[in-house]
Every structure is written in C-alpha cells, then in structure tokens.
Amino acid sequence: MDQIRIIDGINHAIAKLRALTQINVQQGWRYCNGDIPYPVATQPQTWENWSIAQLNDKDYITWSAGRQVIWLSQRFLVPQDLQRYPLAGLGLRLVLTWWAESAEIFVNGQLVQEGDLFDSSTRILLNSTVVPGEEFAVALRLVSPGHDIGGLMRSQILYEATNDDMDPGFVADELTVLQKYSASFDPEQLATLAKAVAEIDWEMVSQPTEFMRSLTRLRQQLSTIGNSNLRIHNTQNSIQMLGHAHLDLAWLWPVSETWDVAVRTFESVLKLQQEFPDFTFCHTTPALYAWIEQHRPDLFKRIKQQVAAGRWEIVGGMWVEPELNLIDGESIVRQILYAQRYVQKTFGQLSTVAWVTDSFGFCWQLPQLLKQGGIDYFVTQKLHWNDTTKFPYGAFWWQSPDGSQIFSLMSPPNVAGVMDTNPITMASYAIDWEIQTSLKDAFWLPGVGDHGGGPTRDMLQVARRWQKSPFFPKLEFTTASDYLLFAKRGLLAKVSSLKSQTTKEIPVWNDELYLEFHRGCYTTHADQKRYLRRCEGLLYQAELFAALKTIATGQAYPKTELEQAWKKVLFNQFHDILPGTSIPEVFVDANQAWQEVEEVTGEILEESLNAIASKITLPPPPKPNAQAIIVFNPLNWQRSEVIAVSLAISLPVSIPVGSIEWEVYDCFGEKIVSQVSHDQAQHIQNHDNNNDNLSYSQIELLFLASNIPSVGYRVFWLSTNDVDLTIELPPNTRFPIPVPLLGGVRACFQSFPPDDDPPQPPLIRGEPYSKSPFFKGDLGGSPSLKTRPRGGYRLPIADSRLPIEDLVLENQYLRVLVDSETGELSSVFDQVNQREVLSGSGNQLQAFQDSGQYWDAWNIDPNYADHPLPSTELIGIEWIETGVLRQRLRVVRRLMRSQFCQDYILSAESPVLKIATTVDWQERHVLVKAAFPLAIDADYVSYEMPCGVIQRSTRPQTHAEQAKWEVPALRWADLSDQTYGVSLLNDCKYGYDAQASQLRLTLLRSPTWPDPETDQGIHQFTYALYPHQGSWHSADTVKLAYQLNLPFLGLLWSAANSSVVSNNLSNNSQPSLPSTGQLLNLSAKTLILMALKQSEGIPDQWILRCYESHGESANLSLVSDLGLKVVHPVDLLERPVSLSEPSSDGKVLRIDPWKIISLAVKLIT
Known part of the structure; x- marks a missing residue:
C-alpha cells in the first residue's frame, strides 16, 4: 500500500504540472457532415449553426465509413494563464491524431498541413511566442477510409518553451520517465523520487520565474542523489535511433504513385540531414533505387554521397520486401542475388541486414537462404501484430532446419504507420525491451511510413531537445548494422559473463515465424497466385533449357532477357501485390508484367527446345509419314x-x-x-x-x-x-x-500440357493458336474477364444423370466412386493396399460466411466455421473420357450464385486422382474449401515450404498451435499415421487446414476491400488426392507434386525444323545427342533441382542449385550426356565456398539434411 500511495503522489504531481501547459480540447469541436466549399467551411461565422460533436466511449469523434466528409471547427483563445501559470512567451502547438483517408488542416482560413491514413498525426506550431487574447480559428476537413469509419482520436493544446528551455510539461515528462524506470528496475527509489517531488513550491505557480527555479532545484536534487544504480542517469541506458520510411511499392495507390512518393521522401530526408548532422536514415528495396538511378540521377547522386558518408544505410537484402510464405525457394534466392549484386555494384557494399518489417510471416528456411546470401541479421516487427499470442523474444537466434542461424531482432511495433519521438512512448518501449532482453540499449525508428514520408522536422527537434535531458536514456543516431552488431555482442558477453547470475542464453527459435494474422493472404486474388506458380515454373524451365541449349549448341544464353523477367516476377512478389491486398489498378499493372514474363519465357523455352532437338539423332521412323x-x-x-x-x-x-x-x-x-x-x-x-x-x-x-x-x-x-x-x-x-x-x-x-487441364467449355476456351505455346486457358479474375455476360458465365452441362454403377473411375491403383446425388466422392479405394481412403464424402465444397474483417482482403473471419452456408446443388454429371489411358468424369455443381465444373481424372499408371476445376465465382464475403475426411488418425500434418517441409500439429495444445487454424503451404500437404497417409496436391493454391482425420484446401474467398471485385469471374486450377502406404518420404509426395506442376514439354519435329534451326547454331550443327538422353542427373533420390543458370560473372561456368528434400543426408554425383562436371561449391552470390566434408575423390558431394547447395559446373573440354 505504501508503494501505491507513493506512486499516486508522484502521478498527482505530474498531472498538476501537465495541467499548467496542456489542454484536452477533444470536446470542443463543432461538426458538419458532408462537403462544403473551402472558403465557406473555413470561416468562423459558418460554424455558428454547427452542433457540438459527441465523443464515443474512447473519447473519439467518429463518422461513417465510405469516404464520407466531415468538417470540424474550433476557436482557440490564448488565456492569460492555465491553473494560474502565465502563458505569455511560450509557444503554442495543436496536437492532433486522426484516422482518415485524407486530412486537411486550416488555421485562420489557410491550409497549413495535409495528411492521410499513414501521415496521421501532427504537432502544428500555431505561434512560437503567444500573446494572451490571441485567437486561432481551426477547421479540419477529414475524409473517412473507404473500408472503415473515420475518427479524430486526439486533439490537444500544448504550450511549451520553443527554445529548448525547460517548461512544466517537459519536467512532467522527465518525472514520468524516472518513475517508469524506478518502478521497473528499482522500486525502492520511488520513495526518494516522491520526496523530491513533494518539495515543488506550488505557491509560486503564478510567478513563473520563481516556479521554474523550484523545478530547477528539483532536477538538481534528482541529479545528485544516490549512485549509478538508481537508473535515472542517461549514462546507463540509451535509445539508438535510425530514421525510416516504410514505403509500400503498391497498396492503396498504384506503382506510378510510389515513384513520386519515393522522390518526395528522399528529398525530405536529404534536406533534414543538412539541418541535423547526426541524423541517419535507412531504406530498403534495390528495385526502388534502380528506378531513382534511371529517372532521377541528380537525386541518386546525393543519396550515394550520404551512403558513402555512413549516414544513409541500404538495408533489406532483397529486391523488394516480398511475401515470404508463398514464393518458392529459387524466388527467394533471386530476391537476394539480384539485390546484393545491385547494391554491391552501385554502392560498393553488401546489405548485411534483411529488413522485412511488414511481410506477413516468414518461412523456416529463410535463415539458411539469408546466410548464404551474405546477410548476417534479420529484422521484422510484424509479429507484434499477432492476434493470439505475444511473440516471446526481442532478440534471438532464428534457426533453419539445416542448423543455419541468423541473429534476429523484433523492431519496435508500428501499427499505425507512424513512429514519432514522443519521450514517454520511447522510454516505455526501452523499459519493456530491457526487461525482455536484458539489453539497456533500445532501437527506435522514427518516421512516417507505409506511404513514405520519413522523419519529420518536428520529430528530430523533439529528439534533439530530449538529448539534453539528464533523466532520459542517451539518445543518439546509429545504423541498423551497428546496432545489431552491438546487441549481438552485448548478449554474447552477458551469456559468457560469470558475474551475471540472471542472464539467460540467447534464445533460439527453431521454427517458422508464423504471423497469427492475415491468414486470408494465402488465398485472396487467386489470379496472382496462379500467375506466380506459372511464372516460377516457366522461369525454371526457360533457364534450365536455355543453359542446356548453350552448352549443347554454343548458341547465346539469353541472360539479359531472363534477368529482366525475373525482376518483374520479384517485383510482383511484393507483400501487398502477391497477397492480393491492393486496389484494382495495382493488379492491372501486375498482370501485364506477369503476362510479359509468360511471353518472353515461353519464347526462350520454345527456342531452346528447338535448338536442343536439332542436336538429337532421330531413330529410323516406323512409317514414312x-x-x-x-x-x-x-x-x-x-x-x-x-x-x-x-x-x-x-x-x-x-x-x-x-x-x-x-x-x-x-x-x-x-x-x-x-x-x-x-x-x-x-x-x-x-x-x-x-x-x-x-x-x-x-x-x-x-x-x-x-x-x-x-x-x-x-x-x-x-x-x-x-x-x-x-x-x-x-x-x-x-x-x-x-x-x-x-x-x-x-x-x-x-x-x-498436364493430363489434368481444367475443363474448358466453349465460352471460356483459350485461343487454339496461343502466343505462349506452353499453356492454354485463362486466369481467374484477369482483366479480360471483366466483360463477362451479366450474371457470369454458365457452364455447359449434361441433362441426364448416369446410374451410380457407371460413376466409377478405376485403374490398378485406385477405384473411385462418385455419388450420383451430390457429385462428391463416396469412395476412394486403394487397390494396392486394400483399404478405403475416405471416412466420409470426399471433395466436399464447404462454403462459409467470411464476414468482412477490418483487414478484409488480409483476414479470414476467425469464426467462419460457425457460419456454414448451404451445400452445393448438383447440376449434372457427364462422362468425358472412358479410354484405357484416361478416365474423366465431369461434375457440375452450383454454390449459391457460383458454379463449379470439376473433372475427376484417373490416368493409367498413376496413383493420383486429379480434380481439374473451372469456377465461375460470383460471391461476396464467402470462403470455400475442398474437404477430404480421411480414414487416418494422425498427430501431425506435413506441408511443403520453400526448400523443405514443415510439420504442424493436428491436435493443437498451446495457444500458438491453436492459432495456426489456417496455414500456408506450397504444392502439397500430407496427413500420415504410422503406416498410411494421404497427400493433397495443388497447382496454384496456398492455404490449408488439417485435423487428425481431415485435410482441407482453401480454394477461393471474396473480400471487397481494397478491391471491391476481388476474384469475381472465372478461375481454373487443379488439385489432386494421392493415397499412399507409409509416409510422404517413402511415397515420393514431393516428386508427384512437382510433376503436377511441371508436366512434360515437347515438340513435333521434322527434318525441316532441323535444317532451319541449324542455321542459328554457332557450332557444328550435326546431331550429337542420342534419341534418348539424360542431360542432367544428380544421382540422389532426395535432391530437388532448383536452377541451372549461367554464372553471373563467368560466362563459361554454370550455377546448379538443389536442395535436400527429405531431411536425410544425400550424395550428389553429377551425371550428364553433355559432359558437365562440378568446379566447386558457391554461395547464393556465386562466391566459392568450401564443403564441411569433401569427398575423397571429389566427384561425390555429401549434402547434409535440408541443405540448399549451389555448385559451379562447367563443360568438360
């Protein structure tokens, strides 16, 4: 009780000090709903008929969503004093915080500041030296967000000394900081603090000179008492600052606007660095620097000068700040490779910090990939957004499955897009940081972000003022790499110190960094996901066969074209494009880039296959024609x-x-x-x-x-x-x-094409003479489908129902029975292992109301399972094929306003049941999943992640496990018990959930913000059921999933082809390859080829990259009809490295479990 009374006494004194210079004016606003002309709205006489705005239970002024305009007005008259404290000579600021898509602030009829959702607060200086009786007429024009109500959350009048002198409010903040540090680290010191505060001479308030002398004596007394353990001196603690301006390359604005915002942001930073010589700044995204270099060389030159001076830090380590759950391993490699090469070439250094503060979760293999890319540190703040648990660590080792570790930091939370230099906010965070990590030096990132902006002049002025306070942690600017090195060394020193009995080991996080939020991003805007999977596959194949073409024929390798295509894909992997969380205009640009990649890679692949074919010796034809x-x-x-x-x-x-x-x-x-x-x-x-x-x-x-x-x-x-x-x-x-x-x-x-091409009824059939010869059909939600007939396309169906005994697909592996009443799978019988696979109807299309969330495109309603929608209605069933090589049964079902046309496909020699799907999707706020109840009882479910596999519980016990009710995966998920399992494969879907006896794949959802037409239209995709004995390891699930996504390629070939193609060859055009050839074999079952590409720096060397996919050691031995041999291992930047265990003969390389390995190879001469 004594301590509570002591704290109450201190707080009472702090409140009295603040009341001398601060006024809450939230209750004084008058309002007018709707827009009116500026000259009228900003005149005080107009306001007389406006009503007083009411506050809600949070003391907010709110108004309707949907870009609605509200005008607020208030007159501010400078009084002689506040609580008897004279105000003459002080500066006057109006402090505001809003939630509005647009904010305009007028003072005495003049526009003085603009803001938006991200630049959402201000401290406007109304006058640097006020005179009692002076009046200010303030009008605010605020526009609510399209997706949310608008709000004015804070409005305050603040009188302060503008020449960095002390004032009562400043001393109140100092006392607050001292109280917080003492309460957290040395509660016994609170009595000393209370005793000093009790000696403030309140009788002198009306005499400012005498009253300020009383406060000066208080500060002197606090400066001299006790010893260094009192935690009230800035020699013990520090806050290390680094200016920052998170800039989304696209989101609620198109990419074209991003370039303009970047220019304004960077110009502002450079100007402020002239005024504040110690101010340091960091920014990510080499893609952005490359644009500035090309279009604003004058600005770029000044940036380079600041980089060279150590005042501007290039962080990020990747081409953009990408989505890191959905892209495959080679995409992450190229994010790192092209970023690091650009930064090295342009700025003469590598980025050592992976800075991805806003991406929506991070795959488990990322530490290994970053370390191989010359990156030593990982920084994010996004896990502060978790909706279920608090991430336990601030600084930690993040470990990949192979054992690679990277020192990782949770940067300060930034939910609103703005991080200012408010001393109470900074001190509170620094205290929490020290409690969590034992580090007395915190990291702070002042600046306006999301839509750019960076630190403001006021932020830097506030920081400069607090640098002079002896009662505030030492405040200085740093760089990310310096702070991270300092933090890592500090923690390691604490661990090794025998003097510290309370210091813990640096924690290790050996798992994915799963964001307990934004789970809808795995599914939203299905067109982006399908384009991603297509383009990743095309780039892999185009590079692979272009490299083999050059090796086999001597033709030029299309390095420039492939790099440009890769960079378009990397840009579209940005964390608000690929997740589908932007406005419609963004996807118009993105889809154009995707299609350009399809075009160029298709041409490269076509040309490469033709060139290789020209070198093949054909066997005698069986017939003349x-x-x-x-x-x-x-x-x-x-x-x-x-x-x-x-x-x-x-x-x-x-x-x-x-x-x-x-x-x-x-x-x-x-x-x-x-x-x-x-x-x-x-x-x-x-x-x-x-x-x-x-x-x-x-x-x-x-x-x-x-x-x-x-x-x-x-x-x-x-x-x-x-x-x-x-x-x-x-x-x-x-x-x-x-x-x-x-x-x-x-x-x-x-x-x-794969034998599971989605059904293409005439209304949606692709052109037979496609420009891209490797794919056919269209993408869901693509712009070309915006002209669909009113009400959407109707898929053709058969009128007749077939007898149930006819609805059986069967081969040597499976016997599949389709329910004639529902179109669902009533039985999938494994004929090899003589067991039923399903425990209930399979391929149920389960629909749920997915109520609009605050982050609509991002978030699935956590309670969606409580809101099931009516089951699908069967419209028709029709046999398409009943041949010896392939059986294909078409089922058409209606789901409310939408139709699903699905072909069950069973091919000879295949244990996989494919479900090729075309959907005319016409729903709003609906989530649909394909559900497979299985005759299995498994404790864990396995999912493919980039370059590996992750296991998650089907019987979640902890809150963190329970939060993973929707999870990301790439090509497959597998539910296996001790002896048997089922894999669910896909060709462009990424969201799954699982229970002990059920697998579900999320097919579609339909949010309406920020794109009101998200996913409306035609979608085509395929998923597949693969029952198997044993685990996914022994069943080769990894390979079958790749095969679903990368079917065979081929050419119809003739002598005429060969004669024309040979004219383009630079070497002997005579055929030199056999009629059956093996161009590349790694000789290890568990190694998956990721890339074969030309070396960046040595044209006659090739980079071969693969990963170990089963968690087992593997022996790599390169076999090739072309005569390729390994030169040496390299890292992701293609720098030579040494193996931990080189083989005795140098021909067989031992690859550790889950390892990603890159090798320089060349042609044996």
Missing part, C-alpha cells in the same frame, strides 16, 4: 506419365476427322497405346481465307510416355494409319516453331 515427337522432362528424376498432344488439324472437307486413325510409336519403333480425347475434338474456324475446301478441327491425343530420363528427353513417333500425306511447311513460317506440319495436317502443338 511418321512425325517425331520429342518429349522433354524438366525434372531431375526419371518419370512416366500419360501426356496429351494438342493438335489443330486441317483436312479436306470430304475427309471426316473421325476417320483418321492416329498411331504412336516409341523410339524402338514399337507401337504403344494411344487415345483420342473427344472432349477436345472441336471445329475451328477457317484460318485459311484462300481455301474454303479445308476443314479445321482440334483434337487431343493421349499416350503413355514411359521412362523419360532425368532432365532429359525421349523420341516418339506420331503417324496416321489411313491418310498418306507428305510433310511440308506452311508459307512464312517463323523459326524456331512450335507449329510444324504433320503431312498435310497442320498441327498446333502447344506443348504437352
């Missing part, structure tokens, strides 16, 4: 799959398409089973205006491509049995070509 099909495998293991060749054919109108019998032969001339997909057979309009006697159609021909080698190829032959046609090429053919002639049959060979 046979056309070679070269099947390429982009993955580093041998595989067999049913593949589909899309053919657009032209025939005389007298010959029906159905009369042609197609035949496929292997490279030994043996005929193999083939199948024509009637689903793809369709009439195509006449493209030959000069010949009306030809009929044009499209078919899809299936055959089983067996034993295609690792990163290799095999030759097959395509022929017709009944039509004797000669090979010729159409006029004006552009080479290299994906569209050769097959006899007189024109074949539009797009690629070998």
Whole structure:
C-alpha cells in the first residue's frame, strides 16, 4: 500500500504540472457532415449553426465509413494563464491524431498541413511566442477510409518553451520517465523520487520565474542523489535511433504513385540531414533505387554521397520486401542475388541486414537462404501484430532446419504507420525491451511510413531537445548494422559473463515465424497466385533449357532477357501485390508484367527446345509419314506419365476427322497405346481465307510416355494409319516453331500440357493458336474477364444423370466412386493396399460466411466455421473420357450464385486422382474449401515450404498451435499415421487446414476491400488426392507434386525444323545427342533441382542449385550426356565456398539434411 500511495503522489504531481501547459480540447469541436466549399467551411461565422460533436466511449469523434466528409471547427483563445501559470512567451502547438483517408488542416482560413491514413498525426506550431487574447480559428476537413469509419482520436493544446528551455510539461515528462524506470528496475527509489517531488513550491505557480527555479532545484536534487544504480542517469541506458520510411511499392495507390512518393521522401530526408548532422536514415528495396538511378540521377547522386558518408544505410537484402510464405525457394534466392549484386555494384557494399518489417510471416528456411546470401541479421516487427499470442523474444537466434542461424531482432511495433519521438512512448518501449532482453540499449525508428514520408522536422527537434535531458536514456543516431552488431555482442558477453547470475542464453527459435494474422493472404486474388506458380515454373524451365541449349549448341544464353523477367516476377512478389491486398489498378499493372514474363519465357523455352532437338539423332521412323515427337522432362528424376498432344488439324472437307486413325510409336519403333480425347475434338474456324475446301478441327491425343530420363528427353513417333500425306511447311513460317506440319495436317502443338487441364467449355476456351505455346486457358479474375455476360458465365452441362454403377473411375491403383446425388466422392479405394481412403464424402465444397474483417482482403473471419452456408446443388454429371489411358468424369455443381465444373481424372499408371476445376465465382464475403475426411488418425500434418517441409500439429495444445487454424503451404500437404497417409496436391493454391482425420484446401474467398471485385469471374486450377502406404518420404509426395506442376514439354519435329534451326547454331550443327538422353542427373533420390543458370560473372561456368528434400543426408554425383562436371561449391552470390566434408575423390558431394547447395559446373573440354 505504501508503494501505491507513493506512486499516486508522484502521478498527482505530474498531472498538476501537465495541467499548467496542456489542454484536452477533444470536446470542443463543432461538426458538419458532408462537403462544403473551402472558403465557406473555413470561416468562423459558418460554424455558428454547427452542433457540438459527441465523443464515443474512447473519447473519439467518429463518422461513417465510405469516404464520407466531415468538417470540424474550433476557436482557440490564448488565456492569460492555465491553473494560474502565465502563458505569455511560450509557444503554442495543436496536437492532433486522426484516422482518415485524407486530412486537411486550416488555421485562420489557410491550409497549413495535409495528411492521410499513414501521415496521421501532427504537432502544428500555431505561434512560437503567444500573446494572451490571441485567437486561432481551426477547421479540419477529414475524409473517412473507404473500408472503415473515420475518427479524430486526439486533439490537444500544448504550450511549451520553443527554445529548448525547460517548461512544466517537459519536467512532467522527465518525472514520468524516472518513475517508469524506478518502478521497473528499482522500486525502492520511488520513495526518494516522491520526496523530491513533494518539495515543488506550488505557491509560486503564478510567478513563473520563481516556479521554474523550484523545478530547477528539483532536477538538481534528482541529479545528485544516490549512485549509478538508481537508473535515472542517461549514462546507463540509451535509445539508438535510425530514421525510416516504410514505403509500400503498391497498396492503396498504384506503382506510378510510389515513384513520386519515393522522390518526395528522399528529398525530405536529404534536406533534414543538412539541418541535423547526426541524423541517419535507412531504406530498403534495390528495385526502388534502380528506378531513382534511371529517372532521377541528380537525386541518386546525393543519396550515394550520404551512403558513402555512413549516414544513409541500404538495408533489406532483397529486391523488394516480398511475401515470404508463398514464393518458392529459387524466388527467394533471386530476391537476394539480384539485390546484393545491385547494391554491391552501385554502392560498393553488401546489405548485411534483411529488413522485412511488414511481410506477413516468414518461412523456416529463410535463415539458411539469408546466410548464404551474405546477410548476417534479420529484422521484422510484424509479429507484434499477432492476434493470439505475444511473440516471446526481442532478440534471438532464428534457426533453419539445416542448423543455419541468423541473429534476429523484433523492431519496435508500428501499427499505425507512424513512429514519432514522443519521450514517454520511447522510454516505455526501452523499459519493456530491457526487461525482455536484458539489453539497456533500445532501437527506435522514427518516421512516417507505409506511404513514405520519413522523419519529420518536428520529430528530430523533439529528439534533439530530449538529448539534453539528464533523466532520459542517451539518445543518439546509429545504423541498423551497428546496432545489431552491438546487441549481438552485448548478449554474447552477458551469456559468457560469470558475474551475471540472471542472464539467460540467447534464445533460439527453431521454427517458422508464423504471423497469427492475415491468414486470408494465402488465398485472396487467386489470379496472382496462379500467375506466380506459372511464372516460377516457366522461369525454371526457360533457364534450365536455355543453359542446356548453350552448352549443347554454343548458341547465346539469353541472360539479359531472363534477368529482366525475373525482376518483374520479384517485383510482383511484393507483400501487398502477391497477397492480393491492393486496389484494382495495382493488379492491372501486375498482370501485364506477369503476362510479359509468360511471353518472353515461353519464347526462350520454345527456342531452346528447338535448338536442343536439332542436336538429337532421330531413330529410323516406323512409317514414312511418321512425325517425331520429342518429349522433354524438366525434372531431375526419371518419370512416366500419360501426356496429351494438342493438335489443330486441317483436312479436306470430304475427309471426316473421325476417320483418321492416329498411331504412336516409341523410339524402338514399337507401337504403344494411344487415345483420342473427344472432349477436345472441336471445329475451328477457317484460318485459311484462300481455301474454303479445308476443314479445321482440334483434337487431343493421349499416350503413355514411359521412362523419360532425368532432365532429359525421349523420341516418339506420331503417324496416321489411313491418310498418306507428305510433310511440308506452311508459307512464312517463323523459326524456331512450335507449329510444324504433320503431312498435310497442320498441327498446333502447344506443348504437352498436364493430363489434368481444367475443363474448358466453349465460352471460356483459350485461343487454339496461343502466343505462349506452353499453356492454354485463362486466369481467374484477369482483366479480360471483366466483360463477362451479366450474371457470369454458365457452364455447359449434361441433362441426364448416369446410374451410380457407371460413376466409377478405376485403374490398378485406385477405384473411385462418385455419388450420383451430390457429385462428391463416396469412395476412394486403394487397390494396392486394400483399404478405403475416405471416412466420409470426399471433395466436399464447404462454403462459409467470411464476414468482412477490418483487414478484409488480409483476414479470414476467425469464426467462419460457425457460419456454414448451404451445400452445393448438383447440376449434372457427364462422362468425358472412358479410354484405357484416361478416365474423366465431369461434375457440375452450383454454390449459391457460383458454379463449379470439376473433372475427376484417373490416368493409367498413376496413383493420383486429379480434380481439374473451372469456377465461375460470383460471391461476396464467402470462403470455400475442398474437404477430404480421411480414414487416418494422425498427430501431425506435413506441408511443403520453400526448400523443405514443415510439420504442424493436428491436435493443437498451446495457444500458438491453436492459432495456426489456417496455414500456408506450397504444392502439397500430407496427413500420415504410422503406416498410411494421404497427400493433397495443388497447382496454384496456398492455404490449408488439417485435423487428425481431415485435410482441407482453401480454394477461393471474396473480400471487397481494397478491391471491391476481388476474384469475381472465372478461375481454373487443379488439385489432386494421392493415397499412399507409409509416409510422404517413402511415397515420393514431393516428386508427384512437382510433376503436377511441371508436366512434360515437347515438340513435333521434322527434318525441316532441323535444317532451319541449324542455321542459328554457332557450332557444328550435326546431331550429337542420342534419341534418348539424360542431360542432367544428380544421382540422389532426395535432391530437388532448383536452377541451372549461367554464372553471373563467368560466362563459361554454370550455377546448379538443389536442395535436400527429405531431411536425410544425400550424395550428389553429377551425371550428364553433355559432359558437365562440378568446379566447386558457391554461395547464393556465386562466391566459392568450401564443403564441411569433401569427398575423397571429389566427384561425390555429401549434402547434409535440408541443405540448399549451389555448385559451379562447367563443360568438360
């Protein structure tokens, strides 16, 4: 009780001091709803008819959401005194904090300041030397956010000494700081503080000179009492400051606006650095510096000068501040590689600090990737946003599965976008920091962020004033790298010191950094996720085969084109673009960039395959009219799959398409089973205006491509049995070509698409003559679909229901039964292991009301499960294919205003049931999941993450485990018990949840802010069910998921192709490769190839990168028909490194579990 009375006494004195110079004026505002002209609204006579604004229970003034305007007005008359304390000669400030999309502040009819959601507070100097009786007429024009109510949260009149002299409010803040430090670290000192405060001479308040002498005596007394353990001297504690301006490259504004904001922010920082010589500043994003370098070289030159002087720090370590849950491992590598190379080349240094303060969670392999990229520190503040638990550490070692560790820091929380230099806020944080970490030196980042801005002049002036206080922690500017090095050394010294009995070991976090918030970002704006998966796959394949082309033929490697494509993808991985949390204009720009990447990588891939094909020695054709099909495998293991060749054919109108019998032969001339997909057979309009006697159609021909080698190829032959046609090429053919002639049959060979292409009814079918020959179809939510018919597309269906005994798909692995009443899976029977896979209906489309959250696009309603929506209605079931190679059953279901058209696909020689899906999505605030109740009881579920696998509990016990009710994953999730498991694969989805006996994949959601049309329209995607014996390790789940995403590639090939392509070759164009070739094999089952690319600095060397995918040691031995050999290991920046355990012969490299390894390789000469 004594301590409570002591604290109450101190607080009473502090409150009395503040009352001498501070007035809360929140209750004095008059208001007018709606906009009125500025000249009228800013005149005091207009305000007489306005009503007094009411305050809510938080003392806020609020008004309606939806960009509604409110005017607030108030007159401020300077009195003679406050609580008898004379005010003449003091400065007068108006302190405001708002929540508004736009804020304009008028004083005496003049606009003096503007702000927004991010620049959301101010300390306006109304007069530096007030005169009693002076009046200020203030009007505020505030516009509410589009997604939220508006608010004026704080309004205060503050009188203060403007010449850095002491005033009562300043002393009150000093006493508050002293009280906080004493209460936290030395409670016994509170009595001493209270005794000193009790001697303030309140009788002298009306005589400012005498009263200030009383306060001076108080400060002198506090400066001389006790010893250094009293925690009231700035020699013991410090706050290390670094100016910052978080700038989202796109969010509630388009990218074009970002460039302008960056220029204004950087100009402001440079100007302030002239006035405040100790002021240091940091900023991320080499992509932004590159734009400044190109478009504002004058500004860039000044930035470089400050970098060289040590006053401007380049942090970040990545090309942008990306989303780090959804992008694959090679994307993270390129974020680091291109960023570090740019910074090194431009500024002469590497970034040692990974600065990703606003990304929405961080994958577990990030420490290993950062360390391999020359980065020593990791900084974020985002986990302060957790909605369930408080992240336990401020400074810690973050460890990857392979054991790599990076020193990591939770920077100060910044929820509102602004971090000022308010002394109470800074001191409170410094105290919490010391309690948490035992470090007496805190880190502070003053500045306005999100929409740029940086530190303001007022922030720096306040900091300068508090630098002079003996009762405040030492306040000085630093750099991130200096502070982090100091903090790490300080903690290590404390750990090793025997004198400190209370010091703990530096904690180690050996897990992902899961953000307990923003779980909807794994799903929102499905078009961005599909583009990401496509472009990552295309870049991998284009680089891989371009490198192999150059090695095999000597043709130039398209380094510039690939780097430009990568940088477009990296930019679109920014943490408000890829998650789908921006305004519509942002996605127009993003989609254009994605499509440009598809175009250029498609062309590179096409040209590379043609060049490699020109080096292949074809075996003798089985028939004179046979056309070679070269099947390429982009993955580093041998595989067999049913593949589909899309053919657009032209025939005389007298010959029906159905009369042609197609035949496929292997490279030994043996005929193999083939199948024509009637689903793809369709009439195509006449493209030959000069010949009306030809009929044009499209078919899809299936055959089983067996034993295609690792990163290799095999030759097959395509022929017709009944039509004797000669090979010729159409006029004006552009080479290299994906569209050769097959006899007189024109074949539009797009690629070998996966045999699970989503159903494409005529209304949504892609063009048969696609510019990108490796994909077909469209993306959900793409701009081209904004012209859909009113009410959306209606998917064609069959009218008839088939008997239940007909709704069975079956091969040697699975027997699948589809419910004729619901379209769901009533049974999936594993014929190899003789067990039922499901415990209830599978592929349930479960819909829930996903009520609009404050962060609508970001957050799934935590209580969505309590608000299920009606089940889907079956519209129709139709058999599409019943051949020996592939069975395909189409089910169409209605979900409220939306339709799901799904094909259940079971192929020969495949243990995977694929579900190819086309959705016409027309919902608002609805979440839909595909649910699979399973006859399994598992304690843990495994998910793919970048370059690895993470295990999460299905029986969450702790609050942190329970918070993971929606989690990110890449290509697959797996639920396995002791003996059996089921994997759920996907080709462009990222959100999952699991229970002990259920897996669910989140398919779509439909927030309305900040994009009111989010995901409305057509979506195409595929997911797949893979039952298996044992665990995901033994079942090769990793490989099957890659195969779903990266199908075989191929070419129809002829002598004409070879003769034209050979003209572009720079070396001997004679064929030198066998008809079946293995271009690259790592000789280890658990190693996954990530990239093969040209070295950045040595053109005749190639960088091969892979990762160990099972948590087991592996032995890498490079095998290649091209004669490649390993030169030495390198890091992600392609600098040579040494292996911990080199092999005795130098040919076999031991790869540790979960390790990411990069190797320089070259052609043996």
